[in-house]
Amino acid sequence: AQRVTQPEKLLSVFKGAPVELKCNYSYSGSPELFWYVQYSRQRLQLLLRHISRESIKGFTADLNKGETSFHLKKPFAQEEDSAMYYCALGQAGTALIFGKGTTLSVSS
């Protein structure tokens, strides 16, 4: 069965520290992976998708099919990065499957 696992419910780091939000998936075909972000009291919005291979707000994520992972990384965390982050798995014909989310807290 398709599944997305985000093992950390909460990740707390200091400003300027590196950040890695973990995401593992289980899927037998060719997956589409996404990261969505939800800032406090705001709607969820797409942060990045693996097919774009782009960096958004300093965040990057590389799809590792061998480890079935799509970890989200940023070398230097900023306070404005504090938010809830959801990893999601997509496939044609069905809805996205979301992980349970990780709350990132960046303090000064």
Added chain:
Amino acid sequence: DAGVIQSPRHEVTEMGQEVTLRCKPISGHDYLFWYRQTMMRGLELLIYFNNNVPIDDSGMPEDRFSAKMPNASFSTLKIQPSEPRDSAVYFCASSLATGGDGNEQFFGPGTRLTVL
């Protein structure tokens, strides 16, 4: 486009009352999704529609929940009777397609439901 619109933004009701949540998807989007967000379970898919037809309602928790999409620009999620454990934020989302470039889901602001 104003994006996905949801109403009400906040709803406080008493146990046993009927609750109706409303959603207007982005014009031209063929898919509409209803999610429930809680601290314990994260973001759960309740049901989704394609061209106004329900495709997968396996996430609907029980018969107290029902959803309709009478036309391409409107959907409702109804809870009758409501219970305190239904308290959550309910999100509506829409997308052009599933899979490929159209797969990005656009979310509404959510309805924060509190059942006393």
